[in-house]
Amino acid sequence: MKIQDFFKKVQKLNVLVVGDVMIDAYLWGDVNRISPEAPVPIVSVTKRENRLGGAANVALNLKSLGVNPVICSIIGQDEPGDTYLNLMVDADLSTEGMVRTSHRKTTKKTRVISGRQQLLRVDDEVSYQISPLLEAELINRILNMCSEMKISAIIFEDYDKGVINENIITQVTKKANAKGIVTSVDPKKNNYTFYQNVTLFKPNFKEFVEGSKLDILKADTDAIFKYAKSLMQQQNIQYIMVTLSELGVFLTDGKTYVQIEAEYRQIADVSGAGDTVISVATLLLLSGFDMNTIAEVSNKAGGLVCEKVGVSPISKKDLLVELQK
Numbered sequence: 001m002k003i004q005d006f007f008k009k010v011q012k013l014n015v016l017v018v019g020d021v022m023i024d025a026y027l028w029g030d031v032n033r034i035s036p037e038a039p040v041p042i043v044s045v046t047k048r049e050n051r052l053g054g055a056a057n058v059a060l061n062l063k064s065l066g067v068n069p070v071i072c073s074i075i076g077q078d079e080p081g082d083t084y085l086n087l088m089v090d091a092d093l094s095t096e097g098m099v100r101t102s103h104r105k106t107t108k109k110t111r112v113i114s115g116r117q118q119l120l121r122v123d124d125e126v127s128y129q130i131s132p133l134l135e136a137e138l139i140n141r142i143l144n145m146c147s148e149m150k151i152s153a154i155i156f157e158d159y160d161k162g163v164i165n166e167n168i169i170t171q172v173t174k175k176a177n178a179k180g181i182v183t184s185v186d187p188k189k190n191n192y193t194f195y196q197n198v199t200l201f202k203p204n205f206k207e208f209v210e211g212s213k214l215d216i217l218k219a220d221t222d223a224i225f226k227y228a229k230s231l232m233q234q235q236n237i238q239y240i241m242v243t244l245s246e247l248g249v250f251l252t253d254g255k256t257y258v259q260i261e262a263e264y265r266q267i268a269d270v271s272g273a274g275d276t277v278i279s280v281a282t283l284l285l286l287s288g289f290d291m292n293t294i295a296e297v298s299n300k301a302g303g304l305v306c307e308k309v310g311v312s313p314i315s316k317k318d319l320l321v322e323l324q325k
Contacts (some may be wrong), residue, residue, distance in 0.1 A: 003243070003289075003297065003323055009281050014149050016097065017059045018142060018172060019157030019164055019186075021073040022107035022125070022196065023080055023087070024053035030072055031114040034240040051312075052087050053109060055157035059184075060313035061094055061279035070149075072097035072142050074134055074163050080106035085209060092188060099137050100120075100189040104130070107161055129162045129258060138163070139171050146175050153182040153282050157197070157275070160188040169194045184282040186274055187211065200285055202241040202278050224250055225257045239285065243277055244300065251295040260295045262303065276314045297323065 029043040059069035107125040190210035
């Protein structure tokens with residue numbers, strides 16, 4: 001199948017995105033002087049902007065590629081939660097999988113930017129585990145959607161903010177495997193070893209070495225392959241993809257591996273690149289492409305979004321142009 005046919009094949013597929021969501025807020029402004037109160041720049045704000053972030057950015061990436069994503073997560077009964085839902089409506093995203101509670105705040109990350117330079121980030125959030133009642137409600141929604149809708153894939157987008165836990169991972173992957181649904185994981189440290197029996201596991205290099213307690217170099221591809229195979233056997237994982245930032249992307253099925261070198265780009269902001277990579281890789285895997293194509297196209301897609309300031313989803317038009325070069 002040609003890569004151009006891929007975009008036609010994934011049109012209107014239903015994909016669940018399970019994980020931590022947040023608002024990515026931006027204060028854009030000019031810096032012309034240093035504060036007399038402390039050695040910090042004074043930013044004269046010229047624009048304010050709110051964007052969907054975290055697992056919601058994965059959903060935006062999927063939607064941009066023609067997929068029908070459904071976000072399954074928990075937000076607060078607060079003003080940022082209202083803003084988040086309004087942003088979902090504006091983006092034409094389903095709110096069916098969202099659970100609201102008065103016992104947690106909605107995560108909001110505020111970035112202060114001047115020109116193309118991020119000066120400061122302020123995180124307003126909680127990261128403790130959700131209650132058993134919220135856990136049960138979220139699991140129930142996810143399992144019901146798996147039964148009532150034709151779901152092609154489930155992506156776990158884990159930011160260690162407390163929405164995902166071992167029981168949610170176990171229950172959802174069990175249901176997915178029973179129904180032949182592809183499962184992909186963008187992990188963090190706390191739940192790293194709980195992701196068992198999944199299709200695609202995609203840590204970045206830092207997450208890979210910390211989660212597996214390794215002491216290896218990023219350029220040591222043979223060592224990455226060795227320990228990836230061990231992890232695949234321990235947790236029954238079909239594919240492992242490790243993003244290596246400036247060294248590109250590594251992908252293995254446990255028998256062989258491919259590494260695609262990073263391309264030279266004018267990097268403006270790496271925020272959200274992992275969201276793009278997991279979205280594109282999942283859809284390519286779902287469509288039956290070989291490892292080399294999955295790694296190459298995912299690498300290009302992640303690089304493209306790094307050229308933009310702030311967290312931004314991949315543009316289907318931009319990706320098509322890039323693939324035709």
